[in-house]
Amino acid sequence: xxxxxxxxxxxxxxxxxxxxxxxxxxxxxxxxxxxxxxxxxxxxxxxxxxxxxxxxxxxxxxxxxxxxxxxxxxxxxxxxxxxxxxxxxxxxxxxxxxxxxxxxxxxxxxxxxxxxxxxxxxxxxxxxxxxxxxxxxxxxxxxx
Amino acid sequence: xxxxxxxxxxxxxxxxxxxxxxxxxxxxxxxxxxxxxxxxxxxxxxxxxxxxxxxxxxxxxxxxxxxxxxxxxxxxxxxxxxxxxxxxxxxxxxxxxxxxxxxxxxxxxxxxxxxxxxxxxxxxxxxxxxxxxxxxxxxxxxxx
DNA sequence: GAGAAACGTGATACTTAGTCTCACTGAGAC
DNA sequence: GTCTCAGTGAGACTAAGTATCACGTTTCTC
Numbered sequence: 001x002x003x004x005x006x007x008x009x010x011x012x013x014x015x016x017x018x019x020x021x022x023x024x025x026x027x028x029x030x031x032x033x034x035x036x037x038x039x040x041x042x043x044x045x046x047x048x049x050x051x052x053x054x055x056x057x058x059x060x061x062x063x064x065x066x067x068x069x070x071x072x073x074x075x076x077x078x079x080x081x082x083x084x085x086x087x088x089x090x091x092x093x094x095x096x097x098x099x100x101x102x103x104x105x106x107x108x109x110x111x112x113x114x115x116x117x118x119x120x121x122x123x124x125x126x127x128x129x130x131x132x133x134x135x136x137x138x139x140x141x142x143x144x
Numbered sequence: 145x146x147x148x149x150x151x152x153x154x155x156x157x158x159x160x161x162x163x164x165x166x167x168x169x170x171x172x173x174x175x176x177x178x179x180x181x182x183x184x185x186x187x188x189x190x191x192x193x194x195x196x197x198x199x200x201x202x203x204x205x206x207x208x209x210x211x212x213x214x215x216x217x218x219x220x221x222x223x224x225x226x227x228x229x230x231x232x233x234x235x236x237x238x239x240x241x242x243x244x245x246x247x248x249x250x251x252x253x254x255x256x257x258x259x260x261x262x263x264x265x266x267x268x269x270x271x272x273x274x275x276x277x278x279x280x281x282x283x284x285x286x287x288x
Numbered sequence: 289g290a291g292a293a294a295c296g297t298g299a300t301a302c303t304t305a306g307t308c309t310c311a312c313t314g315a316g317a318c
Numbered sequence: 319g320t321c322t323c324a325g326t327g328a329g330a331c332t333a334a335g336t337a338t339c340a341c342g343t344t345t346c347t348c
Contacts, residue, residue, distance in 0.1 A: 017315080019325065038305070049327035054306060070268060074212070074220060076305085089262055098260065108248040109271070116242065117276035118233055124214060125269045127253070132261035161344075163296060182334075193298040198335060220334085 003030050007065060016059070021048040025056040035069050035077040035097045069097055072128045089127045093134035100127075147174050151209060160203065165192035169200040179213050179221040179241050213241055216272045233271045237278035244271075 007026050008018040016022075028044040029036075041053050048056075057078060060066045067081035069088050079088075079097055089098040105125055113120045151170050152162040160166075172188040173180075185197050192200075201222060204210045211225035213232050223232070223241055233242040249269055257264045 015324095017324065019314095021326070049329095051307080051309095051328080052326060055325085058306095068218070070214070072266065072268075076218060089256070089260060089264075091262070092265065098262075100256070104252040104256065105249060105269070108252075112233070112244070112248065112271065113273070116233060117279075118235070118242075118271070118273040119279050120233075120271050120273035121236065122216065122272045123270060124216075124272075125249070126267060127256065127262070127264050128266040128268075129257070129262040129264035135261075135263050161295065163343090165297070195299080195336080196297060199296085202335095 010063065010065075011059075014063070021045070021052045022056050024048050025053055026060070029057075029060060029066060029078075029080060032080065034095070035079040037075075037077055070124065070126050087125045087127070089129065091131040091134055092128050093130050096131055098131070154207065154209075155203075158207070165189070165196045166200050168192050169197055170204070173201075173204060173210060173222075173224060176224065178239070179223040181219075181221055214268065214270050231269045231271070233273065235275040235278055236272050237274050240275055242275070 004023070004027055007030075008023065011018050011022070024045045024047055025041060028041050031044070032040075038053055038057055041057065042048075042050060045053055057066065061068065061078070064081060064084065066078045067086075069077045069079050069090065071077055071090065072092055081099075083099070083101065085103055087100040087103065089100055091097070105123060109120050109123060112118070148167070148171055151174075152167065155162050155166070168189045168191055169185060172185050175188070176184075182197055182201055185201065186192075186194060189197060201210065205212065205222070208225060208228065210222045211230075213221045213223050213234065215221055215234065216236055225243075227243070227245065229247055231244040231247065233244055235241070249267060253264050253267060256262070
């Protein structure tokens with residue numbers, strides 16, 4: 001069973017109809033290997049309207065199929081998400097995003113909760129840097 | 145010396161003029177005890193134009209006088225910042241923001257850098273929860 | 289002090305990312 | 319067949335921020 005079919009079943013199980021525009025958006029989302037913006041999806045789903053693409057993205061986001069990635073400039077991108085709670089490591093040079101499996105601040109949250117008296121319900125954590133292939137190995141000509 | 149005067153001197157030292165609209169924006173910023181939006185500043189500085197308020201906010205942000213706070217809904221607010229790199233603890237009930245002095249993920253960054261091969265240059269971390277006075281005395285525990 | 293250059297300004301148009309509204313469509317229930 | 323209702327596209331609208339432009343004010347130079 002393809003990812004598209006699996007997702008369609010998941011939508012139907014939740015009582016949503018799987019219409020041609022929704023299929024088009026989901027297919028476009030699944031084609032994206034890295035992060036994307038809604039504008040990029042709109043380019044790929046010429047058939048579907050703006051509102052529909054935004055609605056479907058919100059739906060997929062609520063279902064946990066895609067997650068939001070906060071870029072270093074403050075803009076929000078989206079990304080297919082296999083797991084539940086996780087964080088991202090964003091390469092500021094090539095834009096590649098890597099998922100971080102385990103939540104590295106779980107201990108910090110416990111400690112902070114005790115120290116501050118807050119009941120901590122959530123957090124947002126993104127790392128920015130240069131991936132292995134973008135790190136210039138002693139500047140072999142050019143660089144950025 | 146008041147904060148306003150200190151900031152004015154800081155601006156002049158950087159070669160910026162301290163004009164009446166800028167003074168008005170800075171005064172409005174310093175009046176805010178918690179986080180604020182540019183729209184709120186605009187309400188308070190009726191004299192200064194929209195563009196000027198945005199320009200001054202960007203200027204103060206570049207100077208490190210104010211910092212951005214990412215709210216749970218994805219919107220960006222601003223906040224007077226006394227220190228350099230720090231994180232925020234946002235109460236989702238009353239909206240109060242608390243600064244976290246020491247960067248609690250410094251160790252995580254080092255570990256992650258080694259494990260992933262990334263040269264980590266920055267990160268964004270915000271915590272969300274309910275502050276001591278907003279926690280209902282019954283509901284202890286839970287979490288996301 | 290005059291004139292020029294630089295800086296800062298408000299008004300306003302524009303951009304981006306997203307939401308809202310509304311008339312319409314098509315599938316399913318009866 | 320018709321009623322209902324989720325889903326649709328078009329397009330208006332919103333929020334947050336940027337760009338442009340003509341103009342005013344300061345500062346610099348002579």
